[in-house]
Amino acid sequence: MLRAKALVAGWLQPTTAAIDFSLAAGEIVGLTGPNGVGKSTLLAAFAGRASVFSGHLELQPGLRLALQTQDVPPVDGLPLSGCDLLAMTGASPEGLPPWLAERVDWRLDKLSGGQRHYLALWAVLHAPADLVLLDEPTNNLDAAGVRHLTAHLHERAREGCGIVVVSHDAAFVAAACDRVVVMEVRDVD
């Protein structure tokens, strides 16, 4: 569903090294590499937000995308519950871990940072989509959250969804991903 050949992406100028990448339906691929290598930028390029400076990027036509970024949804001071958040993206609360399912009616700004992050992530992960792009999904999650997320990524992939995960968490990437692509620093010369 996604194929990139010698792709160089960036915002105002190229920031990633040329990379070959492919993703099939039902596959989970991890993107790792040191800070500043352009993992989030590449994810943004897959989503059509960042620019492609050279190379080739091909997405299956009609693909429904869902993107989770590292930005925290701005919900402080707003009367938005977990149910409201899930309804926005069309995600179902079914399958939420018990420690979150019982708080899904709570205001988001009354939840802990980790609980809020997981709900925000769940809303994207379970939105009706064929390709899900996740940027550092384990940020703010405790061990139970990471285990639950890992299990649900596999479940989502079994449904035919392709998933790209950017993460620094080596243990999580090893447990969750079918394949790992390590990005290298761009040679500025």
Add this chain to the structure above:
Amino acid sequence: MSTDLFLIPFLTGLGLAILLPLLGCYLRLREEWLAALAYAHVAAAGALLALVGGLPPATGGITAAALAGAGKRLFANRLSGGAAYAVLLLCGWSVAVLLAANQSQAERLGHALFDGQLYFSSGEQLWLVALSVPVVLGMLRILSRHLLLAHTYPDFFRIRGLRAWPTQIGFDLLAALALALATMTLGVMGAFALVFIPPWLAFRRATNWRGGLLSALLIGLVAYLAAFAAALWFDQPFGPILAVVLVALGLVVA
């Protein structure tokens, strides 16, 4: 006092007391509550300009606010962080005050617009409100999910290929038109108070979006009914009384 004499103003204000708190919830969601004050001032200036030019004031007010709402997006990049609303507010206020100071006709209408003389509402205004309120509420209901999504998940909103213009320009236009209509009836500050205070109070306690909308609606209606009765009883201009009631309610709740 004839009941009929006050029925038209009461119903006109009631329609706006239903609409404005709900509109205010979406303005607060987008952190654009200053827009209400800006559109109200622009509408007042447009009404006065129209009067001086021999046109119906309502037409001038609505047109000016609609132009401000639609045109604001053109300068969005250069006037970020609410600066567009501050500029509109200052322009509207200065034009309105200068016209009122130099034209006797404009002075009378200017006082009415800034005092908020609901009791002088005409049958035409009632019809305009009766037709506009259901349309604006219906549009808000249609736009609601996209407004929430665009605020909470802007990247998700963009990559799903959802068209931004109905949500952005469409909402700006809707807000401008509603505020223009309200300014002609409730006055500048009366309209602003109904847009700002009910959502401010409702958002503090409501546990979900629907609850927030219902609470804002309820607060707006209670304040409107109390203000209508008080202004009538004490023979005072409606706008300031409504603002005082809402502020008092706000202080009690807060």
